[in-house]
Amino acid sequence: MWYVYFLRLHNGDVCVGSSNDLRRRFESHRSGHVTSTKAHLPVVLKAYIGVETEANARQLERYFKTGSGKAFASKRFFANSSN
Incomplete structure (x- = not known):
């Protein structure tokens, strides 16, 4: 299984990445x-x-x-998120 993940950074930006070991990559x-x-x-x-x-x-x-991908993720994954 592979994962595409979204991290909220301290400055408010979102980082997108992928990994086959989500726990290890997040810890990194x-x-x-x-x-x-x-x-x-x-x-x-x-x-x-x-x-x-x-x-x-x-x-x-x-x-x-991409621009449309960021817009989709923002609307679908972060719409009700204040963090």
Whole structure:
């Protein structure tokens, strides 16, 4: 199983990534071992999607990094979220 995940950064931005080990990857972000997020700690796991293959996860990750993907995620995953 592969996961596409959404992290809320301390500065309010959302980081999108993918991994086949969500717990390990989140811990890497949380402990400051990921260059793209270490300056914006703490991070909060807000949502994730499970998919069967790495190819599907990478494709979804790319989509959620586009303008329309960000809009979709914001409306569907973060609409009622204040954090």
